[in-house]
Amino acid sequence: MPHTPTEISALLAAIATVLTALTGLIIAVFVQARRAGTEADDAKADRVKTQAVLGEVKEQVANTHPTNLRDDIDNLTALIERLSVSQSDMKAVVHRLDSTTEAIRGEARDERARVGRIEAEAHDTHSDLYRLIREIKKEK
Helix, strand or coil, X not given: CCCCHHHHHHHHHHHHHHXXXXXXXXXXXXXXXXXXXXXXXXXXXXXXXXXXXXXXXXXXXXXXXXXXHHHHHHHHHHHHHHHHHHHHHHHHXXXXXXXXXXXXXXXXXXXXXXXXXXXXXXXXXXXXXHHHHHHHHHHC
């Protein structure tokens, strides 16, 4: 079957068109495959970063001691309450000591005044006695 030059040209044009279309399709597939690979790599990198961040978060909130934070806070609250009660008790003791000290100071002032009066009376009495003794000696 002999083909005419027009048919051969048409056939070559059709083959060229198909080859061009196939080349474009192959390029599109490669571009999509490369883009998918890049997106997969990016997704993997994101997963690695996310796992690293999660690891840090777990480390920060991990309970590495035998008690937990709520128990620790409750224990501290109870301790502060006991200290507050102790402080109130100490304030009451200090107030009683202040009252007692003030009472002792008052008694000491009164005692010093009484001793001062006794000393003054003793001085006057001694003066009277010496005066009487001198008078008796003069009479003899």
